[in-house]
Amino acid sequence: MVKKGGFIVSIVPRPEPAELEKHGIRGTFISVEPNADELAEIGKLIDQKKIKVxxxxxxxxxxxxxxxxxxxxxxxxxxxxxxxxxxxx
Known part of the structure; x- marks a missing residue:
């Protein structure tokens, strides 16, 4: 569930832009390779409530x-x- 004006980040292919626009949201796709430093940074962002899992x-x-x-x-x-x-x- 994403509120209007929200932003989604997906690890699967990005939704169609028209579908995002229809719901008033934005989105992107990311691909991640295992990296201890980056995973630690993601953990910090989760702890700081900047990313919601x-x-x-x-x-x-x-x-x-x-x-x-x-x-x-x-x-x-x-x-x-x-x-x-x-x-x-």
């Missing part, structure tokens, strides 16, 4: 197949997360 589903690693099935439905909005381990206390 939308998580739609979280699955334990043991349910990775279910996670993939959820993605395959094409009805997932946001990220599907595989939880590898509990966070340390």
């Amino acid at each position: 939308i998580v739609s589903h979280t699955f334990p690693l043991s349910e990775a197949i279910k996670a993939q099935e959820q993605i395959a439905t094409g009805h997932t909005r946001g990220k599907v997360v595989l939880k590898v381990a509990d966070e340390p206390k």
